Each structure stands twice: as C-alpha cells, then as structure tokens.
Amino acid sequence: MxxxxxxxxxxxxxxxxxxxxxxxxxxxxxxxxxxxxxxxxxxxxxxxxxxxxxxxxDPRFVMFPDKLKVSRSMRPIFNQQKFTVTLDTDFRSVIKVCQQSRRKGQYGTWITDEMLEAYCYLHKLGYAHSVEVWQEDVLVGGLYGVSLGSIFFGESMFSKVSNASKTGFITLVWELQKRSFSLIDSQVHTPHLESMGAEEVSRKKYMKVLKDALKVSTHKGSWTEWLEM
Known part of the structure; x- marks a missing residue:
C-alpha cells in the first residue's frame, strides 16, 4: 500500500x-x-x-567510487582530449536535454517541467550539480544529481555522441574520489553503469552507508573550480 x-x-x-x-x-x-x-x-x-x-x-544500485572501472577503449578518449568537461556551468541545459532525451522502451519523460524547476532551484541553493561534456563548444553529453554529505545522488544523464556521457561520469567519479566521497547513488540498475563498476546492494547496507555519509559536511555551492585545482 x-x-x-x-x-x-x-x-x-x-x-x-x-x-x-x-x-x-x-x-x-x-x-x-x-x-x-x-x-x-x-x-x-x-x-x-x-x-x-x-x-x-531494495536492492539499490550504487557505485563505490574506488571501484570505478575504466575500460581500455576509454583511455585514448582521455589521452587525446576528445572532449572538454566542465562542472556546474550550464545546469539548466543539462537537465533540459535529459528531459528531452528519449530512451528505448520509454514513452514521454519522467522529468516533468515541475521537476525541472525544482532541481534548478536546488542547484541555485548549492545542492544540485551538473557535469557538462563539450565538443567544439557544443554540449554533447552530461549528467546531473544532488550532493549531500559524501554521497552524490545521480539523477539522469545523456549522450549525443559516442562516449560523451561515459567521459563525463568518469571525470566526476575521479573528482569525487579526490574529495573522499563514499558513494554514488544510481538508484536503479543500468547496464551502462554496471560496466563501469556499479553494483546492487541491499537497502539495509545502503542506509548504513547513507547514515555515515551524512555525518560529513556537504560540498555545497558551485563545483565549477574543482577541475581547475
């Protein structure tokens, strides 16, 4: 019920x-x-x-940052700098493209206009964050989510060209590793993230990790300068 x-x-x-x-x-x-x-x-x-x-x-689909798997095929993408990745530079565009993206077996979108505005407001308050992936100044991939304590709650991602979303996600995980984040909550299973190391855990285990993560101070505010450090 x-x-x-x-x-x-x-x-x-x-x-x-x-x-x-x-x-x-x-x-x-x-x-x-x-x-x-x-x-x-x-x-x-x-x-x-x-x-x-x-x-x-229950179960919950999550990624422990230190278990990230970067495939051999992705290494040349980074070495050749095929994409430019930024953080928190165009949150509204990222969530808007996620809203407009159509996925196999999906009719319509679960990102309603009400939800879009709600998360844009969370971004303004410093809790919601975006990753932008650019190719020649064109937004070709990205993702967004919410951060509290040492957990990042991933909400949605999109990719307009091959490997764009993977590049953004891997870059984000590397940055979260540097700041000792304990978990990325991916909510429900996707083969895309499983291939990079995400896994299912019981709700009981998830809640224990969440409880401990919330004891850590939240990285509130813009993350734009993270990639410049």
Missing amino acids: LYWLSSELTFPPIEEAEEWGGLALGGDLSPERLLLAYRSGIFPWYDIGQPIIWHAP
Missing part, C-alpha cells in the same frame, strides 16, 4: 515500500521535502499526469 503524503514534512518508514520500490504518493517538490527524501533514502520518480511517486527500492 502506498502512503498519501500530507502537507506535513514527513515520510513513512522506507521498510514499508512496495516490492517494486514505491513508498508514497503526493506531497510536493519543495527543496525541504526533496532534501529530506534524499537524507531518508527516498527519491521522486514519476511520469507526466501522475502524482509524485516516492521510491525506496
């Missing part, structure tokens, strides 16, 4: 989520509720025309 949320800023225990991961319906996408959701092991995911659906799946 899914819980209907009221205006009260609270969520039911994640252990009461459905087998497919659904936990609650309704509420809003205010920054206070979104940040509470991430701190509680919950995230929103729904289609246009549906109420907001809050998820807490």
Whole structure:
C-alpha cells in the first residue's frame, strides 16, 4: 500500500515500500521535502499526469567510487582530449536535454517541467550539480544529481555522441574520489553503469552507508573550480 503524503514534512518508514520500490504518493517538490527524501533514502520518480511517486527500492544500485572501472577503449578518449568537461556551468541545459532525451522502451519523460524547476532551484541553493561534456563548444553529453554529505545522488544523464556521457561520469567519479566521497547513488540498475563498476546492494547496507555519509559536511555551492585545482 502506498502512503498519501500530507502537507506535513514527513515520510513513512522506507521498510514499508512496495516490492517494486514505491513508498508514497503526493506531497510536493519543495527543496525541504526533496532534501529530506534524499537524507531518508527516498527519491521522486514519476511520469507526466501522475502524482509524485516516492521510491525506496531494495536492492539499490550504487557505485563505490574506488571501484570505478575504466575500460581500455576509454583511455585514448582521455589521452587525446576528445572532449572538454566542465562542472556546474550550464545546469539548466543539462537537465533540459535529459528531459528531452528519449530512451528505448520509454514513452514521454519522467522529468516533468515541475521537476525541472525544482532541481534548478536546488542547484541555485548549492545542492544540485551538473557535469557538462563539450565538443567544439557544443554540449554533447552530461549528467546531473544532488550532493549531500559524501554521497552524490545521480539523477539522469545523456549522450549525443559516442562516449560523451561515459567521459563525463568518469571525470566526476575521479573528482569525487579526490574529495573522499563514499558513494554514488544510481538508484536503479543500468547496464551502462554496471560496466563501469556499479553494483546492487541491499537497502539495509545502503542506509548504513547513507547514515555515515551524512555525518560529513556537504560540498555545497558551485563545483565549477574543482577541475581547475
């Protein structure tokens, strides 16, 4: 049974989520509720025309930064500097392209206009971040997500040319490694990320890592200068 949320800023225990991961319906996408959701092991995911659906799946698909796998085929991409990667330079464009991207078996988009504006506001507050991948000044790949403590919660990525999104993701993981991030939450399984070292963990293990990660100070604000250090 899914819980209907009221205006009260609270969520039911994640252990009461459905087998497919659904936990609650309704509420809003205010920054206070979104940040509470991430701190509680919950995230929103729904289609246009549906109420907001809050998820807490078991197992959880994650990446431990130190387990990143970079294939041999990707090494020339970096050595030859085929792409330029930036952080937090064009958040709105990244989420907009993610919204417009169509994936196999997907009808419409789960990034509603309401969600787009909510995450742009989180970016303005310093909690949401983007990775941009450029080729000759054209945005050809990218991803965005939310950061709290030493966890990065990945939301969506796109690639307009081969290896663009992989380049952005690998660059981000390297930067998170330097700053001792403990986890990247990828939420649900994708073969793309599994090939780079992501894995499934139980919700119980995920919550333990999350609890410890939230004890660390959040890298709030723009990450633009990270790649220049």
